[in-house]
Amino acid sequence: MTDASTPTHVKSKLSPKSRVKSNNSLSKTGRHSFLLNTRKSIKQSLKLSPETKNIALDISKKKIEEDENLLRPKYLAQQLPSGPDKSHKNECNCKIAEIPYNLHTSYIISFNKIFISCRVAAGDFPSLLKFNIYAVLTFGEEPNHFPSLKGGYLKINYDGHSFGKTFVMASRFLNTQITKGNVLIHDDSGNGICCVIIMAYLIKETKISYSNMIELMGKIRPNFKPDSGQEKYIRSFEKLQT
């Protein structure tokens, strides 16, 4: 779809001329009533002012562009990251680890796997290849260069407050990418927001329990200790399970 084609196409389809034509084609038969109803709904959309229509088209165009960026086959990180601080090196093994959620639930999202790590490990290209990482979800600062990912890359700047908005963005990315390949999720330490979001996501999508999930995370990210706010947020997804 090109930039120019969308408005012209919509404009011609919804021109006043075609509206008149549709009113003339009134009929009592079911098929025609159906068509009339269809046209009615199109006609209703014409009530938008030109300004509103342009805004709507613009939003739709932006959404398509966003989706295209999400599925961009190659991503090149632009900046070298700052090095990890000393305490990180002492506390972290800086390895990519699979989250084997499927051991504790009969639901799986995909046969592809979900991995978690700190930022250092996420920038280690040989590890990305070893685990056949297709897409990467970053919270905060970008990892080191990874010249070629087959799938998508998304960086979310977590503001430290709203889990909700972050969860929606992350879920959308995960849902798109996990059906196509292995996904790695990480933040700077590997013990923060990435753990909260992936726990909430897996509890929601696979009905795994909070206690099983925290046990799993304890094995692969032993330094992740959710505070009361984080625990409350993650547990809220367990309550939604039926």
Ligand SMILES: [Zn+2]
């Ligand atoms: Zn590390």
